[in-house]
Amino acid sequence: MSFSVEERKSLAAEWCLRAKGKMDYVIVHVGCLSLKDSMELAQHAVKVGADGIAVVSPSFFKPKTADALRLYLQKVASAAPTLPFYYYHIPTVTGVNCESFSFGPLLHGYWPDTSKCPPDCRDVDMLASDVCKGIKKLIPSFSGVKFTGTDLMDFGLCVKYSQAEQLLLYGIDEQLLTSLVLGANGAVGSLYNYLGRHYNKLLVAFAEGDLDSARACQFNVQDFLAFASQYGFDVALNKQLMSNLSGLNLGPPRLPVIPCPPATVATIAEKCRQIFLQN
Numbered sequence: 001m002s003f004s005v006e007e008r009k010s011l012a013a014e015w016c017l018r019a020k021g022k023m024d025y026v027i028v029h030v031g032c033l034s035l036k037d038s039m040e041l042a043q044h045a046v047k048v049g050a051d052g053i054a055v056v057s058p059s060f061f062k063p064k065t066a067d068a069l070r071l072y073l074q075k076v077a078s079a080a081p082t083l084p085f086y087y088y089h090i091p092t093v094t095g096v097n098c099e100s101f102s103f104g105p106l107l108h109g110y111w112p113d114t115s116k117c118p119p120d121c122r123d124v125d126m127l128a129s130d131v132c133k134g135i136k137k138l139i140p141s142f143s144g145v146k147f148t149g150t151d152l153m154d155f156g157l158c159v160k161y162s163q164a165e166q167l168l169l170y171g172i173d174e175q176l177l178t179s180l181v182l183g184a185n186g187a188v189g190s191l192y193n194y195l196g197r198h199y200n201k202l203l204v205a206f207a208e209g210d211l212d213s214a215r216a217c218q219f220n221v222q223d224f225l226a227f228a229s230q231y232g233f234d235v236a237l238n239k240q241l242m243s244n245l246s247g248l249n250l251g252p253p254r255l256p257v258i259p260c261p262p263a264t265v266a267t268i269a270e271k272c273r274q275i276f277l278q279n
């Protein structure tokens with residue numbers, strides 16, 4: 001999102017090129033503040049051979065209702081109708097709220113029908129299950145959701161009303177196990193960039209019904225994040241950890257995101273090695 005449209009195009013082209021024969025999917029994120037930019041990126045994703053596109057809600061002029069967001073998503077999808085389309089739900093980042101809710105914010109999550117709400121309720125995430133309701137009629141290429149949220153009832157409803165073959169990708173890495181129980185069939189997140197082997201153990205243990213081992217894997221991640229959070233775990237620190245742990249120089253974050261002091265990164269990387277090399 002911090003990249004220009006041109007930078008995003010060249011990154012998408014490079015990923016699609018290099019992933020050939022190595023990766024099952026490259027899903028290009030094309031969400032922007034401008035609908036036109038998103039449509040341009042969607043068309044470009046087709047040209048470079050992406051396997052799908054994903055879109056977050058615009059976060060400056062925000063949609064006020066799930067209907068409005070669906071209409072926006074429909075327009076973006078129409079620019080690349082042959083590509084599988086994914087809605088990327090990440091309310092803590094987009095700040096997209098339900099502005100109307102019949103029983104007020106305290107009951108958020110327990111009453112997903114936002115159509116019945118008064119117009120004075122602004123602090124409630126717009127539910128992904130509302131956005132996805134009936135979306136296939138508007139977007140025939142709709143193929144699933146990337147759900148980065150802690151509202152597991154909302155996630156559960158996305159799973160319940162999804163169709164066969166759709167992807168339900170969970171995005172809170174420290175709670176992956178919980179989402180698997182509810183029916184997640186994939187995950188996208190930042191920690192997988194350096195904890196892939198560890199998470200594969202969790203997935204295998206879960207698939208084999210070995211919940212003790214799966215829980216142990218998840219708890220290790222939670223321990224690690226609790227440690228890193230003391231230093232302010234954020235996107236900058238995460239990128240620096242990726243560089244430190246992989247040995248690849250991934251470059252600095254872009255302003256206004258400020259990097260973490262290198263000594264702190266080294267401390268956290270060391271903790272990561274301690275926890276995950278021993279387990």
Ligand SMILES: CC(=O)N[C@@H]([C@@H](O)[C@H](O)[C@H](O)CO)[C@@H](O)CC(=O)C(=O)O
Pocket residue numbers: 092093148171172173174188189190191225238
């Ligand atoms: C809010 C946020 O950044 N969430 C991350 C998580 O991977 C997150 O970093 C992790 O669960 C630690 O809290 C991802 O879901 C989002 C993400 O990696 C992305 O869109 O690039």
